[in-house]
Amino acid sequence: MPARLPSWAWVSGLTVGAIAAVTVLAVQADRGPQPTAAATKPSPSASAGAKPSPKETAPAAVPADSGTGRRVVYSVGQDRVWLVDASDTTRRSFKVWPGTVDPGPGEYSVGTRRQEPTTGSDGVRIEQIMYFTQEDGLWVAFSNAVDGSSPPPAAAGTKTGGIRLPKADGDALWEFGSSGTTVTVVG
Structure with a gap:
């Protein structure tokens, strides 16, 4: 009568075989076509009922x-931000909702950063605030709404310096724009 293998030997053999099969499939998948993501963001609008633009x-x-x-x-003219690395390669670009006060063209630096949520001048809870200049007696800063919403329309005559970003773009800018990072404003 042949010797019988213990159950732990069977389980170990099956486990090794499964790991080998998964490894082979992973290598094959890595060599195949890779998915790509298109950069599609909502088109900012000053109206509260703004709908995303076509991709x-x-x-x-x-x-x-x-x-x-x-x-x-x-x-300022395109209501757009680019994150550009040291080799002058654009890492990300996205549309934004500007405040009512635009910063003048020039080169600035990210100064104070505040990650904790607070209430913006428009009454919306905002986070990841990155101040970079003052214009017309008002701080100008990038931020995103905690809930990811677009800003409501500003009341007539109200001055706001917040440049609002969609949530995912706010996360990306927060990671990219440490204190001292150059902010270049163009027309």
Whole structure:
């Protein structure tokens, strides 16, 4: 009568076989086509009932007059931000909702950063605030709503310096824009 293998030997053999099969499948999957994600963001609007715009087909090119090196570029005319690395490669670009007071063209630096939620001048709970200049006696800063919403329309004559970002873009900017990071504002 042949010797019988203990159950632990069977379980160990099956486990090793399963690990080998998963490893082979992982290597094959790694060699296959990889998914890509298109950069699609909602189109900012000053109205509270703003609806997302059609998907963008290609991200906008960083403005030529925005300098060189690692920086955050904000275009007042396009209501767009670019995160540009040290090799002048755009890492991310997205539309924003501007405040009613625009910063003047020029080069600034991220100063104070506040991650904890607070209430913005428009009454919305905001977080990840990155101040970079003052304009017309008002601080200008990037931030995102805690709930990810777009800002409500500003009341007539109200001055707001918050440049509001969609939540995912606010997270990306927070990671990219440490204190001292250059912010270049173009027209």
